[in-house]
Amino acid sequence: MVANINEIQSAAAALLNEGKVKLVLGYRVRGNDRVPAFVTQADQVGCLAYDSACTQNLAAYLRKGEVRSRMPLAVVARPEVMRSLMLLTAESQIAEGQVTVLAVDEQGFHGVLDLAGTAKLLNEQYARIAPDSSLMEQLAKIEAMTPQERSAFWSEQFEPCTRCYACRAACPGCFCERCIVEMNTPQWISTAAESHGNFAWHMIRAFHQAGRCVECGACQDACPQGIPLMLLNHFIAREVEREFDARNGYDPQAEPVIGSWKQDDKQEYIR
Amino acid sequence: MSHTQQSELGARIAEQTGMNVLECYQCGKCTAGCPMAKYMDLTPSQVMRLCQMSDEGAKEQVLRSGAIWTCAGCLTCTQRCPKQLDPAAAMDVLRELSNREKMTSPQRRKILAFHKAFLTTVRKTGRMSEFPLVRRYKISSRDFFSDVLLAPLMVAKGKLGFKAHKIKGRSQIKTIFQTCADLARK
Amino acid sequence: MNSIGYYPGCSLSGGGIELDLSIRGLAQLAEVELREIDDWNCCGATAAHNLDHNLAIALPYRILALAEKQGLGEVLAPCAACFSRLKGTNVRLERSGDLKAKMQTIVDLPYSGSVKILSITEFLNRLMELGLADKLPKKLTGLKVAPYYGCLLSRGEDIVSDDAESPSAMEAALRATGAEVVDWNFATECCGGGFSMSLTDAVLDLSNAILADAKAAGADCIVTGCPMCHSNLDMRQLKIQSSGMGQYDMPVLYLSEVLGLAAGMGCDQLGLNRHFIPAMALAHRFDPPPQAAETAEAVSDQRSN
Amino acid sequence: MARIGVFICHCGENIGRTVDCAAVAQESAKLPGVVVSLDYKYMCSDPGQQMIKNAIAEQKLTGVVVAACSPRMHETTFRRAAAEAGLNPYLLEMANLREHCSWVHEDRPIATGKAVDLVRVMVEKVKRNRALYPIQVNVEPTAMVVGGGIAGIQAALDIAAGGKKVILVEKSPSIGGHMARLSETFPTLDCSQCILTPRMVEAASHPNITLMTYSEVEAVDGFIGNFEVTIRKKARYVDPAKCTGCGSCYTKCPQKKIPSEFDALLGKRSAIYTPFPQAVPNKPVIDAEHCTMLTKGKCGVCKKICPRDAINYEDKDELVKVKVGAIVLATGFELWDHSKYGEYGGGRLVDVIDGFQFERLASASGPTAGEIRRPSDGQVPHTVVFIQCCGSRDEKQGMAYCSKICCMYTAKHAMLYRHKVHDGRAVVFYMDIRAAGKGYDEFTRRAIESDGAEYVRGRVSRIYRRADGKLIVRGADTLAGRPVSIEADLVVLADAVVPRKGGEKLAQMCGVGYDTNGFYSEAHPKLRPVETAAAGVFLAGACQAPKDIPDTVAQASACAAKVLGLFAAPKLEREPIVARVNQNLCVHCRACINTCPYGATQDREIKDRQGNVVKVVAEVNEGLCQGCGTCVAICRSNAIDLDGFTDEQIFAEIATLE
């Protein structure tokens, strides 16, 4: 538990008391789990908790009608969640004034911020979040494989996928009204949990994260089958940064990476 | 480049430097800026022009010219060429060829003699030392009397090394010279 | 102690000896060790690339390979011609793997391309950063200098990082000495380079024009970084003057000599006594020689008597 | 149930030679949904078309595939035929058996097999085609012309003469453009102002023309026939309605040392000023940057002196919205900044000037009253060197193109100089003399033969100022094969013609493309030289490429003809290949809005009955949409689809290829 949990609680209580927000979205402890807490009354803030086990990305709740109807609201947000909020702002899903941030990280509570303040904090304090080194190692290993080996590796990884879409549900970026996997005229992606449908689903899910994924890890945490989704996410984020010098979730006014262009974008592979 | 038909000289320049002499549009900026142009029998732009032509006469005229030897390699032409060509590098190619084909202009024999004296000194000792270089140059150019008064002064200033400094890896240097000579003959 | 690799090149043990002396002096002052490349050879200068394009790369290749073997990450090549040949070789090797393979067979030494070549100006600016700037007690106030870059310290886009038409690599260091940099037109004009012996008349013409412009701009001396330019402007100035082309008595100093003066190094240590056009008088404006001081004292003594 | 007809054309022997058309027809007949499959010698001929029409009527076809030549060739023909037979033309597709099959393959069985594939794909596509109807668009019969130089003036006058309204937008305080600054014009040496000012006055007084000077285009929305343009009218601080142009204010203004833009910085102007005496409108503006009243609150002389109380220091920029049906871009050019040329002094030598500066020196109304005097010391120069191709045709400076006008105006400059300074020496460095035009070559020859300009064929490598003040120009005479060095008193650089700075922004607003040099792109270099890729936006003058006055005027008049043609009909018809948003699926992430090159995807508020916004979604403006489909592919929700190329159609095509 972070040292200054009381500060989070009192900040939340103040926001609710002053009527600045109608809802505080945070975490609470349930047994060994950390689950979302929806606090609407100042006297309930005592349940709010925060520690490193709070991995769920609460920004994902911002698309839910019952949550949206309680705006303005406050969210307990670690840096990745803040980045999600930046993305959601850039994609016009939330606007300044609707969401207040209770900023936290491993060190503790860092105050109450509006979205502009959050952007500033992110760029000043968390401009470089080092990717997990084990992810980079694994990627390097995969990239060193032959195409056949890579194909086999991924078919093994995707094979257990039951298409439960928990990954989608956990992701704040997956805010489509209806996911394309559910389209049937025409059917974009086979919904049967077998190899080609799974392959297409995971490719398109990863591709739809290009220029957007903040690497919070919620999708992978949510996956009951332990599919290493973060490998794909990190790979895409790395490529986007390499190719387009763009890093996701730092600029609330960012143009979409896929959806903008530069004349001198690289094209050495196009003949 | 595959579609361009190059003259023999143009092709040689392209091979060694990657430059396409046909891109030269004869603006003359190289000539305009060349500090040595007034000592040349062909201007730098004329040299470039002749390299574009595929007749034997053009090649002869270039390789027998004094101009290619008069180039000091100062790179002013290359620096300012609006077509971003490298005439200075072309000159290197042409000099090498002129020497190899024994076409060097008699008017510029002294320059060639100097270069040869220089390389001979390096080939034998690994380094250049003024006295052996000057001695070799004077003999081969038969230019005995110029600057004779300068030598004692240089000695006095400690600027004329009499003794050649011989490096340990002289055999390596000889091999390098030999291999390069073999490559050139091919 | 910092250390930098050192490739003196042939002319620094002969005609360009002042450059060697002053560089070593400054390096010592800035507490930078110069590690000379063992058994280095001539870079081929202008002669090699005139006659054999393979040789023109192979000779510098051996030097680079030796430096790499010796573990030298950066190597100073004070002579502008050596610098140009060595760095040019690096550039071309980097561009073409085929060339690298070819050179490896010719020279029979491996070279990965790790050695970085520093020019005289880059090196001296580095020394300034490493503390030399704080060790220049003498202010050369009133000294008007014409920085002369010539060809090989201004041109060659892959090699020189300065502005080719108005280079400025020497200016900061010169200003730090308190000298005044004059605005003149011939900072990048060619002096005739290696034609000193083989096309002397042209060299006299070209060098004369440079000297004339420096004089017209009010310079007290020309400052250069290249031994070839130095010998043309200094040694050949005698002939220029004796043949009546112009009368200049224009000392030609290496940048390292100017810095050495400001650092308070002695004329002999800098090699200023070795110039053809006397440079000592100029030096003595800022560093009166002992006997001159004595004479002055003697004079005043006499008066008092 | 689909009822598809397939019609295989032999195209004489063109298809028939390598494709067994009868076999293709037989195979096609077996395809599900195909009710008639015929082959014929020439499908595009009258009997061929009749065959299709009959089949449509008799077989009650719901879709047609014509397997013939490229759709670029005859799609319109066959679609018209289908329409005549009562079938929606967009229910007809073509399979390209000629260009993509019979002409590129020799092996008959292989070509036949491929032909069957091509037909199959199109049959599956056409089954999913929907009837589409041309889009009708209203046309607002007013044109906006951007740029008040000779191009804009001419276009505006011609459109106005055709009876349509024009709004002429000019960013500086007066119309007239560069032409008003010229001394005389080649090849006739007419006085530029003498021929231009009557046109300026006519433009100002024409009842169909609204002048908006000191104004800039801020935003362009809408589409052909229906543009909505936001124009920023910059604060003039002088009420034009009250001002009579008496000039008391600028004669009394104490700030008199401001370099005059009109005089290419060689002359001076006051802080309240008209750019030149014949300015239209002839009403001053205050330059807010230099007016001490506006910067420091001190002065107020002009307000005190103005007899009409026209001065208003509180004036603010004003945004005006106008509706126009067509836009003419006539933003012109400027000269390249030669300070990038280190070897020509890097902009530090004051006696190295550009062409406009020379024009002002030569102009009777210029800062020297038409006497050629050099900027540094006001002396008459005895040797003037003119250098052509300064920046032009110089790939190192990033401009490979010829600026087209420099050969002529340099000859004119040399001539004017020699006329004014009889004992002066004019030396012209040139690479080629490009004098293609009526009377042009004669003109340059005259400069050489009668007026004694010394033409030297070669570029200049370096210019420097010697201690005695002479400019040393080192050039080459490539015809004589020698370097030359000229001691000059004045050097005139014919700097490259480059597009106006910031022109890209205007182009992007209008959806107009531009080349790597920044010149606006015409729709087709030969056949559509005044149109652009954006329908309803036209180009006049040097914004498209360097041009002289006659070419500019001709292109401006051509623009007027295009605009008048567009305005001739009250409504426009457009191809109905446009994107559509499924508003139920759209989550308004705005990716499509960011992506659309035409600004056709826009925000749309969905309101409930009480008028409360319940949802914001994207919407496609079908007037603007050109049908590229980029938004469709960008949409993660697949909430957008493209008529004529729907996902369903394309998936069917791909699936057919399995």
Added chain:
Amino acid sequence: MTQATTQTETKAEGFEPRIVAFVCNWCTYAGADLAGTSRLQYAPHVRIVKLPCTGRIDPLFILKAYEGGADAVLVSGCHPGDCHYTSGNYHARRRWTIFRRLLSLAGVEEGRLFFSWVSAAEGQKFADLINDVTAQVKAAGPFKHNPARRQAW
């Protein structure tokens, strides 16, 4: 494949690849037309799907083609700066840059996905491109490790 093609396949020796090409209407389709009018001969294995612009190409189209068993996919449009719609190809290029890297990571081997700019004037380039792509795919053989391929059951 139809009977006609099946027959030719059995007749032809060895492997006849299936290649799906997504091309834009204004440049590459027109370039293919020019190859035709110029009577340039090229390999017959490529099947073109015409789109208004490369900007219309959803990455899923490429996946769909692989799902259907294509041995390779070719995507081609207008050169940068030449897009009929001014910037559709630039948008497309960004998508491809990432998507091809993703496919590569997932095991789609080099030589199964080709990108090209072919203008309306480049008939020869189109023919050369088709021949070259076909030759490469033929040399590589059937796309056995196609991770997207629909199973036959």
